[in-house]
Amino acid sequence: MKYLDEYRDAPVVRNVLAEIKRTVTRPWTLMEVCGGQTHSIIRHGLDQLLPEQIELVHGPGCPVCVTPLELIDKALVLAARPDVIFTSYGDMLRVPGTFVYAKTGTQANDLFSVKSQGGDVRIVYSPLDALKIARENPYKTVVFFAVGFETTAPANGMAVQQAAREGLDNFCVLVSHVTVPPAITAIMEAPETRVNGFLAAGHVCTIMGVGEYRPLAEKYRIPIVVTGFEPLDLAYGILNVVKQLEAGAYEVENAYARTAPNQGNLAAQKVINEVFEACDRAWRGIGVIPQSGYRLREKYVKFDAERRFPDVGAMQSIESDICRSGEVLQGLLKPDQCPAFGKQCTPLTPLGATMVSSEGACAAYYKYGRIQD
């Protein structure tokens, strides 16, 4: 664990924190875009060690949180079909949808309950596992829930390419891919925005490079610092944003150069471009952001679960009118300012995905908030 421990070295982190304290002269609001960063900040208690002037708000970068309710419901409907094996990464299984299970009339509001009612739902660790299941079960259709940001898109794209090569016609994907730069645009375009600077997600840049961020930093005159996930990475990223803010600068800086080269991973970008094209996508709690997602290119549409099962195409879902996760995801509201927080809404009785995902801001606050009591 040498590699990890270096980035958790307490004295070094403390030095960086001390430098942040020396640098900051006025209040700044920074957004960490990615849920992994939110989780790490809370997990290591970094937020409590920052000077008061620095407020961290949590961004929309949790794929579990922003997957629209409609797609969750589509997943539930597909998973309940007797002719389908539904495969997904583990953390999608507890996200509540609204689907009422047709056969029994009972509410099957997450994939776990569909599974308990007889749906064949399987946790996979990679889309390639889903391909394997498809090979082994030629008489069933294997649907893979292709969720995530630019980070998971290459592997998901490769699975589709592989299925096409092998002629695995019983494999398809329910796509819910979103991309970061349009989300940053949406956050900055919102009139209520309070964000002064961004910690961009290091692993997204590992794939895509940092080029896409330059026009954003220019246009909105905000510093964007590409940051990793360890406490030292995050502290260092915060320091760099604060330094820029104090100096009136708005550059794109790469504080994660050890794994995120400036041009990204060209092979991975090639897969993405070959399999997917940009499209408008709805973000749960936020709404449609233009050109903020991926869909399969025409060449691969036969692997699109929504085309394969057209009856799920037209589904409409109704969001809880209590949950304010949209505002939470845009950094407009702190989770504990939501009236339902910790009351109607807890990790066991989640109203929104931000309470269910291990990387969701509401879930992180629920844990942290309890120390204060």
Add this chain to the structure above:
Amino acid sequence: MTTINLTNFVCPLPLRRYPQIVMGHGSGGQMMNELIEHLFAPVFAGAGQPVPLSDAAVLELPDILANGSRLAFSADSFVVSPAIFPGGDIGSLAVHGTVNDLAMMGAQPLYLSASFILEEGLSLETLGQIVQSMAAAAQIAGVRIVTGDTKVVERGHGDGLYINTNGVGILPPGINPTPGRVTPGDVLLVNGPLGDHGIAIMSLRAGLQFETQIVSDSAPLNGLAAEMLKACPDLHAMRDLTRGGLAAAANELARDANVGLEIEETAVPVQLAVAGACEMLGLDPLHVANEGKLLAIVPAGSAEVVLAAMHNHPLGQQAALIGRVTETHPGVVVGRTAIGGQRVIDLPAGELLPRIC
């Protein structure tokens, strides 16, 4: 693990005719008797166990009423999949689990029952291997398997096999570890690195390969617990760290004793390979299951003697002091992180789920 050669089980029929469990093995009739006689009995007898052929056992309980000792009783069911894993199998696990539940009460386990729910189609070779491992585990733990039961369910209605064990043990006078005795100022001890069992199972299920093979820590804790109680009869509380890991046990204790617990995260022993696997899967090692680890809460003044006793036992060589009991934040377990921050160590909401990114 020795593999079982079916010819060792003597009878050519019906075990030979059916290399797998069939419904008849649970019928209560001849086939079931043959299964018991030819598979269970020789293995248990070979391991020095009395043959658990009867539906009930008569137990000798030395001195139990005479000197104020009390009887401890425990029940547990085991449904692990896959049934055989690096470092153990469902059979040894079923013995260790119940032995450990009794040991955590401060009791010396004496007798176990063993009930099997077998799925039609289970191979007799696998069953033989598991039964043998169970007998060996009982012998090492110093307990006797004295009664049992076998049922067969149709194919598709079970996960190969389930085992249920019950156990009784004797709690000597004056020994009474219970959450009610936990007091602010007490310290928290664990007997070694956490998370091995959970990661061993999970990596097998997920088909993940790590540089070092991670082996389950499944082990009987009664010997270790006895040494600890000898060093400190006043030991305040003990919990074995099974599902939910340290986080679950610590939260239960904090809630039941209505105290706060503070855990120094850097003091918690975790093997590098386990830490790496958790990092990869997005899991917290404090949430991951163990089968041979315990958390003890002892008065601060006894910390050293108990630790020394643990270090002297093969299952406690890496024992460590990991935290303390506080008056503040009752019912909540707080972790002091490596960088000096703090966080709540919560119970996982449900099954541990590997994350997306």
